[in-house]
Amino acid sequence: MDERDLINRVRAGDGSAERALYDAHVDRVYRLAYRLAGDDALAQDFTQETFIRAFEKLDTFRGDSALSTWLHTITTTVVLNGLRKVKRFHRREADLEAADGVTGGRRESEPDLKVRLRAAIDALPQGYRTVFVMHDIEGFTHEEIGVALGVETGTSKAQLSRARAKLRESLADFAGEWIA
Amino acid sequence: MMMDNDETKFEQWLQDAAKTYNAPRPTPRDEMWAQIQAERAQGARRVVVQRSWLRWGLAAAAVLLVGIGIGRLTSNQSAGTGTPVATADTTGRALVYRVAATQYLSRTESFLTGFRADLRAGRVDAFPGQARDLLATSRLLLDSPAADDPRMRALLEDLELVLVQISQLEAGRDRRNADLITQDMDQRNVLPKLRSAIPAGPVPVRTQGAT
Numbered sequence: 001m002d003e004r005d006l007i008n009r010v011r012a013g014d015g016s017a018e019r020a021l022y023d024a025h026v027d028r029v030y031r032l033a034y035r036l037a038g039d040d041a042l043a044q045d046f047t048q049e050t051f052i053r054a055f056e057k058l059d060t061f062r063g064d065s066a067l068s069t070w071l072h073t074i075t076t077t078v079v080l081n082g083l084r085k086v087k088r089f090h091r092r093e094a095d096l097e098a099a100d101g102v103t104g105g106r107r108e109s110e111p112d113l114k115v116r117l118r119a120a121i122d123a124l125p126q127g128y129r130t131v132f133v134m135h136d137i138e139g140f141t142h143e144e145i146g147v148a149l150g151v152e153t154g155t156s157k158a159q160l161s162r163a164r165a166k167l168r169e170s171l172a173d174f175a176g177e178w179i180a
Numbered sequence: 181m182m183m184d185n186d187e188t189k190f191e192q193w194l195q196d197a198a199k200t201y202n203a204p205r206p207t208p209r210d211e212m213w214a215q216i217q218a219e220r221a222q223g224a225r226r227v228v229v230q231r232s233w234l235r236w237g238l239a240a241a242a243v244l245l246v247g248i249g250i251g252r253l254t255s256n257q258s259a260g261t262g263t264p265v266a267t268a269d270t271t272g273r274a275l276v277y278r279v280a281a282t283q284y285l286s287r288t289e290s291f292l293t294g295f296r297a298d299l300r301a302g303r304v305d306a307f308p309g310q311a312r313d314l315l316a317t318s319r320l321l322l323d324s325p326a327a328d329d330p331r332m333r334a335l336l337e338d339l340e341l342v343l344v345q346i347s348q349l350e351a352g353r354d355r356r357n358a359d360l361i362t363q364d365m366d367q368r369n370v371l372p373k374l375r376s377a378i379p380a381g382p383v384p385v386r387t388q389g390a391t
Contacts, residue, residue, distance in 0.1 A: 019213065022209075022213060022216070023209065026207055026209055026212065026213075027207050030204065030207045030208075030212070031204050031207070034202055034204035034205075035201065035202045035204065036202070037202070038202040040204075040205065043204065044208065044211070044212055044215070047212055048212050048215050048216050048219065051212075051216050052216055052219055052220060052223070055220065113197070114197075114200055117197055117198065117200075117201065118200075118201055118202075121198065121201050132198075133201070133202075136191075136194065136195050136198055137195075137198050137199065137201060164190070164191060164194065167194060168190055168194075177193060177197075178186075178189045178190045178192075178193035178194070
């Protein structure tokens with residue numbers, strides 16, 4: 001079915017069209033939410049919130065961009081706002097733990113590449129990490145990222161380049177891996 | 181050239197290696213869809229409830245405004261004649277305020293009873309918004325002749341305090357504060373005082389032609 005027809009049917013209150021629209025887009029939304037959140041429960045919450053907002057606001061979708069682009073704009077907004085709240089909560093928890101003196105010791109080095117890579121990506125500034133995840137892992141184009149994040153395409157490219165440079169620096173110990 | 185080559189190799193390696201970063205499990209489609217449907221249905225119910233409270237809030241505000249209008253009119257007339265005695269108009273004015281106050285007290289009693297019951301069931305999401313509507317009426321009444329009676333004023337002030345606290349609850353995340361509010365209500369006997377201030381019999385809902 002043509003996407004425009006599907007949207008019109010959803011606007012008219014057709015429940016099966018809502019489900020069809022959801023089925024067409026949920027995988028990519030959930031994958032993106034999961035990649036950015038790194039937690040299944042959060043990814044599910046963010047995905048649900050994205051579709052609830054999308055159904056509520058579908059009347060405002062003018063069709064200037066693809067529906068998927070519009071949905072990914074909602075997804076990134078929901079995820080990044082949600083993660084900010086989670087981060088604030090974790091910071092408060094960490095402060096409390098520190099005040100109680102119950103923090104565990106941290107390992108100085110971790111030889112496993114997967115773990116180091118994960119830590120390096122997590123340590124990127126939020127903007128760099130989002131662009132890196134969207135482009136290099138989930139395969140979004142710079143144009144799609146620009147629309148979703150509300151930034152210029154050039155900004156997306158610059159942030160990706162800086163993200164890669166930071167990762168290369170963080171993973172310098174593993175240079176043998178990619179040179180080989 | 182060597183740098184460019186290294187750069188390209190690094191990017192290719194990074195893209196492959198990063199596939200393991202927060203790798204998602206298969207999408208739980210049906211699970212999430214069921215949750216979305218439930219949330220939307222709950223949202224729709226909340227809107228209906230809020231609309232009915234809004235309608236009531238507007239009605240109460242309208243009753244109060246009528247009272248204030250009558251008050252201004254009669255006070256102007258009294259100033260003109262210089263007669264400081266009760267008239268049919270002032271009796272009518274008092275009745276309008278009494279009707280508004282009784283309606284408000286009945287609604288607040290239902291609201292607080294519902295709040296306590298729903299709190300036990302873990303549902304407090306809709307209450308902050310409703311508390312704000314009632315709070316606006318509380319303040320209108322506190323500024324009206326309905327609060328001339330010291331007992332009524334004390335009750336309205338108690339209710340204002342409770343409603344302020346409920347209106348500041350963060351939807352769905354403030355169970356502990358909600359418990360503290362009900363404890364505070366119990367300690368100050370808010371609900372028994374409120375119930376004893378509501379006259380027996382049906383709550384007056386119309387004021388037109390009341391005099």
